[in-house]
Amino acid sequence: MNEIKNTIDRILKATSNINQEVEIALISNSRSKTKIIENMEIQYSDENEFFTDEEYSEILDGIQTSEFYVHAFFNEINFMSDILNKKFNIENKIVYNLARNGKKPGKKSLIPSFCDLITVPYTGSNAFVISLCRAKYTYSKYLEAHGIPIPKSWIYIGQNKWLNDSKPTIGTQIIVKSMSESASIGMDNNSINTFNKNSLDFLENIFINRKEALFVQEFISGFECEVPLIISDKVHTMSPVGISINNNPNLSTEILTYERSFEDDYNFYNLSEVINKKQCLFIQELSAKIGKIIGLQNYGRIDFRIDNFGNPYLIDIASTPYTTKHSSFAFAFENLCIPYNEIYSTIIGMTYLRYKNLLNSL
Structure with missing residues (x-):
């Protein structure tokens, strides 16, 4: 714990005055502020991926409390258009990228790709990595080859067919997920099923409803946790943050459903309270x-x-995880006795140092 706190302290110390040098272009999607653009056919994300007004205010206040000037954008197209039409000067700007609008794979890579093209610094990972982190089956097989423990995974492609003719064995408890969505989109208590001769009807109904292949994974009964990462010249981990439902740390067969995620109907705790320190x-x-x-x-x-x-067992990777006050990031920073707003100054500071090639100086 001291290592991660010392790393954050060094980042903040090294970038304590950059708010006098750079301004922030905050790109996010809000349930009330991301509006339909007239005469444009755009597929908008599910609302669960958009911030509530309260969540957006937490993010904005967090950045402004660190005394950064913020230019707010609620639509990726408006941001790009303003730059291309020279309505927004990109000089001395850092893009704080929280954009995730759309329904297609790779949607979150739009802003990183655009920023790389015009050489503007931005928070988070590059376009390739962000897209990879949405491709659950792809990264699962990739990481599995590197020895990472991952639940067994399959792809159901409809009409009783499976990718590579590989399917679960009878009696396997499975969970059905979207191929690329996050924020528990498409997840409910019916997503868990014991694979048997009737499961194909169950899967086919979901397939027809979603009109896309299904990511089917062996379901792991037990606990769930999230590990926030701070990445300078190397990956620094915070202590694992457990997820509890109805104040029960052992979720057993419970999951974060779409409804629970939408309503923030779950809580956090230190995983070390129930899992030994070595593990x-x-x-x-x-x-x-x-x-x-x-x-x-x-x-x-x-x-x-x-x-x-x-x-x-690895179940998900978040390349731009939530940092609102109801998040494992906020919980972890609070455990380190670091003020909430310094989540944002840390992320901005690392971005600044990365683009100045100064990360290895920490």
Whole structure:
């Protein structure tokens, strides 16, 4: 814990005056402020991926409390258009990228790709890494080849067919997920099923409803945790943050459904309260390894299910994790006795140092 706190302190000290040098272009999607653009056919994200007004205010206040001037954009197209039409000067700007609008794979890579093209600094990972972190089956197989423990995974492609003719064995408890969505989109209590001769009807109904292939994964009953990452010249991990539902740390067969995620109907706790310290350190080591292999930059989050024997299994990677006050990031910073607003000054500071090629000087 001291290592990560010292790293954050060094970042903040090294960048304490950059608010006098740079301004922030905050690109985010809000449930009330991201409006339909007239005469344009745009597929908008599910609202669960958009920030509430309260969440947006927390982010904005967090950045402004660190005395950065903020230019707010609520639509990726407006941001790009203002730059291309010279309505917005990009000089001395850092883009704080929280954009995630759209329904297609790769949607979150638009702003990083655009910023790289015009050489503007931005928070978070590059376009390739952000897209990879949405491709659950792809990164699962990639990381599996590197020895990362991952639940068995399959792809159902409709009409009783499976990718590579590979499917679960009878009796396997499975969970059905979207191929690329986050924020628990498409997840409910019916997403978990014991694979049997009737499961194909169950899967086909979901396939027809979603009109896309299904990511089917072995379900791990037990605990769930999130590991926030701060990434300078190497990956630094915070202590694992457990997820509880109805104040129960052992989720057993419970999951973060779409409804629970939408309503923030879950809580956080220190995983070390229920899992021994040695295993928590192993989870942190795994998280650092995953972050390095995937190539995450700036910050991120690694999520695990942990079975009742204490064995962790990777279930998700967040390249731009939530940092609102109801988040594992905020919980972890509070545990370190670091003010909430310094989440944002840390992320901005690392971005500044990365673009100045000064990260290895920390």
